[in-house]
Amino acid sequence: MALLGLFLVLFAFLLEPFNAEKTPSTLDPEDASFCHGGLEAIYPELDIDKCLVIPKDHKFREKISSVWKAPQIYFSRARKEKMYVLVMVDPDAPRRSQHSSYWRHWLVVNIKGSSLEKGEMQGITLTDYHPPTPPQKTGFHRYQFMLFEQPPHTEISLAEQESSRGKWDLQAFIERLHLGEPVAALQFLTQNFKD
Numbered sequence: 765m766a767l768l769g770l771f772l773v774l775f776a777f778l779l780e781p782f783n784a785e786k787t788p789s790t791l792d793p794e795d796a797s798f799c800h801g802g803l804e805a806i807y808p809e810l811d812i813d814k815c816l817v818i819p820k821d822h823k824f825r826e827k828i829s830s831v832w833k834a835p836q837i838y839f840s841r842a843r844k845e846k847m848y849v850l851v852m853v854d855p856d857a858p859r860r861s862q863h864s865s866y867w868r869h870w871l872v873v874n875i876k877g878s879s880l881e882k883g884e885m886q887g888i889t890l891t892d893y894h895p896p897t898p899p900q901k902t903g904f905h906r907y908q909f910m911l912f913e914q915p916p917h918t919e920i921s922l923a924e925q926e927s928s929r930g931k932w933d934l935q936a937f938i939e940r941l942h943l944g945e946p947v948a949a950l951q952f953l954t955q956n957f958k959d
Contacts (some may be wrong), residue, residue, distance in 0.1 A: 770882045773879045791815055795906065801948025803911055805835040818954040825957035834870065834893035838883035839911060839948055847914040848875040849943060853906065853934060857900035873920040889924040890922055891929065910946040
């Protein structure tokens with residue numbers, strides 16, 4: 765009987781690493797490598813300065829979806845004389861395993877470099893902040909912040925076909941406005957807090 769008990773304990777220990785929820789230390793290489801440039805998104809109880817999975821403890825998943833407003837954005841490498849464009853998207857709508865499309869959560873243009881440097885973003889909001897709200901039973905979604913240097917003397921607006929937040933063609937937007945590669949990027953993963 766003692767041998768059976770030892771076997772069950774050993775079996776349970778071996779199964780433990782197969783936890784369905786990813787932890788920050790187990791982000792896949794693609795997700796872990798997305799973040800660069802030193803961008804920070806600061807929520808009331810959570811400072812996100814690297815790629816991570818939003819922890820379930822302290823009700824962070826619930827707070828990020830339904831309590832907290834737009835995060836403070838900080839970029840210490842901002843150049844005072846430059847203007848920037850901030851994009852926040854969910855590239856996993858409706859779920860990551862399907863043919864996903866971008867859902868635009870936030871779009872701010874004409875951001876003064878001097879304000880980003882202080883974490884006091886000043887710019888023109890083209891799409892109001894919408895918190896991460898992944899639907900139930902759709903798994904983890906990535907929420908990506910990308911900061912682009914705005915080309916000088918460029919008037920940035922959304923095209924008529926971009927009026928919807930859903931199925932947004934981010935790449936077409938980037939190409940149309942000659943934004944190039946982001947100077948900084950940040951992402952976190954979360955799932956519906958009821959899952």
